[in-house]
Amino acid sequence: MSTQTSFVTPVAPLKPYASTAGAAVSSLSRREARERPRAIASPKDFRTEPGPVRFVIVALAVSFLTIFVVLPLVVVFASALSKGFGAYFAALAEPEALSAIRLTLMVAAISVGLNLLFGVIAAWAIAKFDFPGKTFLVTLIDLPFSVSPVISGLVFVLLFGAQGYWGTWLQAHNIHILFAVPGIALATIFVTFPFVARSLIPLMQEQGTQEEEAAISLGASGLQTFFRVTLPNIKWGLLYGVLLCNARAMGEFGAVSVVSGHIRGETNTMPLLVEILYNEYQFVASFAIASLLAMLALITLVVKTVLERRLDDEGQIPRNDSSDH
Amino acid sequence: MTIEVKNIVKKFSAFAALDNVDLKVGKGELLALLGPSGSGKTTLLRIIAGLDWPDAGEVRIDGEDALGHGASERHVGFVFQHYALFRHMTVFENVAFGLRVQPRAVRKDEAAIRARVKELLDLVQLDWLANRYPSQLSGGQRQRIALARALAIEPRILLLDEPFGALDAKVRKELRQWLRSLHSEIHVTSIFVTHDQEEALEVANRVVVMDKGRIEQIGTPGDVYDNPATAFVHGFIGESIVLPVEVSGGSVRLGGRPLNIAADGAASGASKLFVRRHDMQIGPAGTGSLEGAVRHVRSFGPIQRAEIALMGGEGKTVIEIDAPRDRELQAGEIISLQPRRYRIFAVQD
Numbered sequence: 001m002s003t004q005t006s007f008v009t010p011v012a013p014l015k016p017y018a019s020t021a022g023a024a025v026s027s028l029s030r031r032e033a034r035e036r037p038r039a040i041a042s043p044k045d046f047r048t049e050p051g052p053v054r055f056v057i058v059a060l061a062v063s064f065l066t067i068f069v070v071l072p073l074v075v076v077f078a079s080a081l082s083k084g085f086g087a088y089f090a091a092l093a094e095p096e097a098l099s100a101i102r103l104t105l106m107v108a109a110i111s112v113g114l115n116l117l118f119g120v121i122a123a124w125a126i127a128k129f130d131f132p133g134k135t136f137l138v139t140l141i142d143l144p145f146s147v148s149p150v151i152s153g154l155v156f157v158l159l160f161g162a163q164g165y166w167g168t169w170l171q172a173h174n175i176h177i178l179f180a181v182p183g184i185a186l187a188t189i190f191v192t193f194p195f196v197a198r199s200l201i202p203l204m205q206e207q208g209t210q211e212e213e214a215a216i217s218l219g220a221s222g223l224q225t226f227f228r229v230t231l232p233n234i235k236w237g238l239l240y241g242v243l244l245c246n247a248r249a250m251g252e253f254g255a256v257s258v259v260s261g262h263i264r265g266e267t268n269t270m271p272l273l274v275e276i277l278y279n280e281y282q283f284v285a286s287f288a289i290a291s292l293l294a295m296l297a298l299i300t301l302v303v304k305t306v307l308e309r310r311l312d313d314e315g316q317i318p319r320n321d322s323s324d325h
Numbered sequence: 326m327t328i329e330v331k332n333i334v335k336k337f338s339a340f341a342a343l344d345n346v347d348l349k350v351g352k353g354e355l356l357a358l359l360g361p362s363g364s365g366k367t368t369l370l371r372i373i374a375g376l377d378w379p380d381a382g383e384v385r386i387d388g389e390d391a392l393g394h395g396a397s398e399r400h401v402g403f404v405f406q407h408y409a410l411f412r413h414m415t416v417f418e419n420v421a422f423g424l425r426v427q428p429r430a431v432r433k434d435e436a437a438i439r440a441r442v443k444e445l446l447d448l449v450q451l452d453w454l455a456n457r458y459p460s461q462l463s464g465g466q467r468q469r470i471a472l473a474r475a476l477a478i479e480p481r482i483l484l485l486d487e488p489f490g491a492l493d494a495k496v497r498k499e500l501r502q503w504l505r506s507l508h509s510e511i512h513v514t515s516i517f518v519t520h521d522q523e524e525a526l527e528v529a530n531r532v533v534v535m536d537k538g539r540i541e542q543i544g545t546p547g548d549v550y551d552n553p554a555t556a557f558v559h560g561f562i563g564e565s566i567v568l569p570v571e572v573s574g575g576s577v578r579l580g581g582r583p584l585n586i587a588a589d590g591a592a593s594g595a596s597k598l599f600v601r602r603h604d605m606q607i608g609p610a611g612t613g614s615l616e617g618a619v620r621h622v623r624s625f626g627p628i629q630r631a632e633i634a635l636m637g638g639e640g641k642t643v644i645e646i647d648a649p650r651d652r653e654l655q656a657g658e659i660i661s662l663q664p665r666r667y668r669i670f671a672v673q674d
Contacts, residue, residue, distance in 0.1 A: 210409035213376050214471075216396045217403040218423035218478055228426070232413040 076294045080287035091285035092292070099265045100273040100289065106181070107256075107269060108249040111188040115245050119196025120238070124230075126197075127204030128212070141197050144190055153187050153258025179261030184269065187255040192245045199241035203234055203311075236310045243307065247300040251293055326387045326481040326514045327352055328373060333382035335368055335538075342368045343379065344538040350482075350516060355508045357529035358518045361561065365538040366518045370484050373516070374403045386481060402480030402513075406487040408467040410459035416470050417455040420445055423478035445473040448507070465496040469503075476511070485517035489524065501528050522562045526550060534558050556670035559599040566605070566644045568598040572669060584614040591669040599668045602647040603628070606663040607654070613661030617644075622654050629654060633662070 048054070081088055091097060125131070126138060144152060158164050160177040170177060177183045211233065215225040231238075253271040260267040268276065270289050277286035328350040335343040343365045350356050358366040371377040373384055375396030384391040391399055410419050420442045424433055433441065446452040449469040459467055468488060475483060488504070489497040505528050508515055519525050525532045526546040534541045534549055534557075542554040553559035560567060571578045575588045577598065584598075610616060617633040620643065624630075628647045631654050635642040646662070648654065 210405050210407060211411055213396070214403065214405060214409040214411070214474075215422065215426070217374055217376065217399075217401060218426065218474065219397050219400070220422070220426040221397060224426045228422070229411055232411075 073294055076287055076290050079283055080291040083284050087284050088288050091288040096265050096273065097289060100268050100270045104250050104270045107185050107188050108246055110185045111192055111249045112242055112246050114189055115193055115196050116242055118193065119200060119241060122197045123200035123204055126201050128209050141194050144193050149191055149254030150258055152190050153255035156183055156187055156259050178259055179263065179267060183259040184256050184267060187259045188249050188252050191252050191255045192248045195245035195248065196241035199237050200234055203237040207233055236307055240307045240311060243300055243303055247296065250296055328482055328514065329385040331383040333372060333379045335372065335379045341538050346540055348533060350514060352514055353512045354514055355528065355530050356516045357525035357532045358516060358535060359522060359525040359532055360535035361520060364535040366535050367486055370486055370516060370518050374401050374484050375399050400478060400481045402475030402478065402483040404471050404475050404485040404488050406490050408471040410467055410471055412459050415456050415458055417442055419470060420474045420477050422474065441477065445477055449473045464492045465500055468500065480513065483513045483515040487518055504528060534561065553668065556597055559668055564602045566600045566602060570596050570598045572596045586614060586664060586667065589669060592671050595672045596669050597672055599670065600664045602645060604664060604666045605646045606665050607648050608661045608663065610659045610661050613663035615662040617660060617662060619654050619656055619658045619660060622656060624650060
């Protein structure tokens with residue numbers, strides 16, 4: 001690089017790198033350099049918007065994001081820390097706060113675990129088999145997204161509440177679903193059901209069944225095929241679905257609010273506690289819990305970006321068909 | 326190992342993909358299933374492999390009822406058109422897969438598996454790619470790895486679904502020769518599906534021509550080319566000139582004009598005359614059954630290909646013939662044509 005570059009640079013300042021292959025190249029770049037001035041006087045580029053228009057559009061987008069996304073985030077952390085770190089950690093160490101954190105983690109673990117199972121089964125059924133009512137099932141999977149979370153919660157009240165269909169029977173057998181952990185978990189499972197299935201169906205449909213067929217024809221059993229072929233192929237998509245499912249499970253407010261009963265220290269999840277504390281003018285405590293949820297959101301965002309990149313890599317298989325055979 | 330298929334019927338809702346198909350494949354054969362898309366050839370292959378199930382009929386592999394076993398128990402090597410390599414595994418692991426999923430009782434130990442994979446990769450001449458991933462290989466390389474993977478389980482029979490369909494012409498040609506020499510080396514009974522007649526005629530020692538779920542003809546490549554059993558086979562294999570004729574009492578007429586050829590026992594009624602392009606004898610005007618004006622001539626290699634507008638008959642019929650270059654044709658020239666070899670098939674329905 002060094003001698004060649006110093007030889008070429010004065011002649012062709014625009015192309016300092018093009019000179020590793022010796023004289024032929026450097027003479028070429030000299031000729032290019034001679035032709036360059038004409039090339040620079042290229043016609044006006046009509047494909048892009050004029051500079052000021054571009055600037056205004058970018059500025060609008062950035063300021064919108066700042067006002068509606070960045071600012072609220074800053075406010076959450078600023079309010080949480082307004083009385084200093086001592087007050088912040090004291091608020092988080094309150095028994096009520098600890099109980100809410102514990103409950104939220106537990107409900108998230110239950111609903112993510114079950115939805116992982118349901119989601120994989122549903123996606124498997126939809127992507128790999130043809131059966132009557134398949135379109136209907138696909139539509140049904142999206143239902144929790146299109147129904148207001150409050151309604152989702154109410155459904156469980158109607159089913160399991162004292163005046164509900166199974167309420168009397170449940171009471172008679174001393175089984176507590178509503179205003180207890182099972183109710184909260186059920187409502188959360190319902191609301192977060194689509195995430196795993198949704199992220200897997202297109203992926204599995206695109207991958208088709210050929211690799212599975214190949215595995216079976218090579219003598220693999222159904223389970224071997226699933227764990228050795230299907231699962232490795234969908235693992236990033238699965239993680240992506242689990243991540244979104246978890247974020248929603250921890251942050252769910254509407255449905256959980258209806259079925260929880262707001263029993264302090266028992267059935268309050270973090271989002272519910274944030275509201276309660278805020279209504280009681282305990283701003284530091286309220287925002288401290290909220291800051292935990294905000295941090296969860298930020299972590300989710302980072303992991304999501306990483307996963308999306310992985311998914312992209314898996315989808316776009318680099319092709320190299322031109323080499324020898 | 327022999328394969329026997331009896332009275333196979335397979336319907337996809339109302340559409341009959343396979344309509345009473347019978348087929349016997351002998352030990353060590355390399356058989357081609359040839360037909361246009363939708364002819365049922367891939368369905369037949371998948372039924373033999375156990376990837377599809379027939380509605381009726383029997384499949385026997387080596388005399389043993391295959392329909393009593395799922396695909397994983399049939400010991401059948403299957404090579405997919407789009408390779409279906411496991412994308413998250415290296416080439417080595419792809420080939421080793423069939424050995425690793427065997428039941429513990431019969432599974433080879435790690436050293437034996439490695440030795441076997443090495444042997445197979447040597448066989449397909451790609452041992453240097455062992456640590457690559459499928460996405461890093463060319464199409465031809467992927468197809469050879471897919472073949473090595475299928476051979477790893479020492480299959481009783483080998484089934485290949487359009488094995489070269491997704492490859493470009495040059496690679497396809499190389500792989501054809503390679504497959505034929507591989508087959509003569511390992512001699513496993515093999516069936517491959519193709520829609521490319523050249524591929525079928527060049528590689529297989531027997532060809533099964535299929536159309537609309539039925540077998541039209543089974544024979545050696547020479548047989549199906551020289552003695553096509555049906556109008557479909559004549560039209561599908563090799564280039565043919567097809568003329569609508571009328572047969573009545575031993576004479577053949579084209580557009581009312583009698584042709585100077587024998588009906589060869591063809592039944593009376595509307596028929597089709599099939600002549601290979603190179604089976605038209607050219608003579609000076611007024612000496613043959615057909616007359617026509619040369620519209621266009623292209624010469625290459627040993628032949629000249631001429632476009633000829635036939636005279637008489639209804640409308641303008643343009644045919645293409647291949648003639649040797651001993652007598653150069655000129656555009657605009659009027660010549661006569663006489664079919665040397667031909668077949669007459671009655672028009673169906």
